[in-house]
Amino acid sequence: MMKVAVGCDHAGFVLRRAVLDFLDGREDVEVLDCGSFTEDKGDDYPDIALKVAHAVASGEADRGVLICGTGIGVAITANKVRGIRAMACNDVDLARMSRAHNDLNVITLGGRVVRPEQVPEILGVWLDTPFEGGRHLQRVNKISQAEGAALCSQVNGRTVIFNHPLVQHKVGILRSRDTGARQFRELVQEIA
Ligand code: RB5
Numbered sequence: 001m002m003k004v005a006v007g008c009d010h011a012g013f014v015l016r017r018a019v020l021d022f023l024d025g026r027e028d029v030e031v032l033d034c035g036s037f038t039e040d041k042g043d044d045y046p047d048i049a050l051k052v053a054h055a056v057a058s059g060e061a062d063r064g065v066l067i068c069g070t071g072i073g074v075a076i077t078a079n080k081v082r083g084i085r086a087m088a089c090n091d092v093d094l095a096r097m098s099r100a101h102n103d104l105n106v107i108t109l110g111g112r113v114v115r116p117e118q119v120p121e122i123l124g125v126w127l128d129t130p131f132e133g134g135r136h137l138q139r140v141n142k143i144s145q146a147e148g149a150a151l152c153s154q155v156n157g158r159t160v161i162f163n164h165p166l167v168q169h170k171v172g173i174l175r176s177r178d179t180g181a182r183q184f185r186e187l188v189q190e191i192a
Helices: 010-024 045-057 072-078 092-100 116-128 135-146 165-175 181-191
Strands: 002-008 029-033 063-068 086-088 106-110 151-155 158-162
Touching: 002 010, 002 045, 010 029, 010 063, 010 106, 010 116, 045 063, 045 072, 045 106, 063 072, 072 086, 072 106, 086 092, 092 116, 106 116, 165 181
Parallel strands: 002 029, 002 063, 063 106, 086 106
Antiparallel strands: 151 158
């Protein structure tokens, strides 16, 4: 069973119905509905995008579907969360390639761009297309590295992950080929 988190803002509210109807019709999908639950303009797309992105990044959901007017605002926001690869795929070809090449884990749709009748084909292809791996895995891994992979250490036989943002930031500088020996030593001291 694949758990899919779904969220939208007011501009995505109408298309959300088509998304939920399609997902409800799939026996292999369980929906985590993150709202919005009204068409009121009181919501801001970053709030809902972060809800869905965190659900996917934490493993509470396997994939995410986000809808705003264009699919752009929610994608920009979701990509701020480490581990999220989100993009607007407002047609079938983009949906297929985003899975095969980029292992996209959050698809975003434009409620003012995509028609409800296009949803089954776009989402069906997106859910069913596997990641190709191989040379694409190497590239996706480079994206993860750019996000600042966690620094791990063995302490008394246990693996400890240092994932504080400040440590991540300094480790990023440490790893840069432009960092000189002196700055490297100073950073090691500060991290320790
Ligand atoms: C809201 O009017 C609209 O700006 C939003 O849904 C989205 O399209 C932003 O990217």
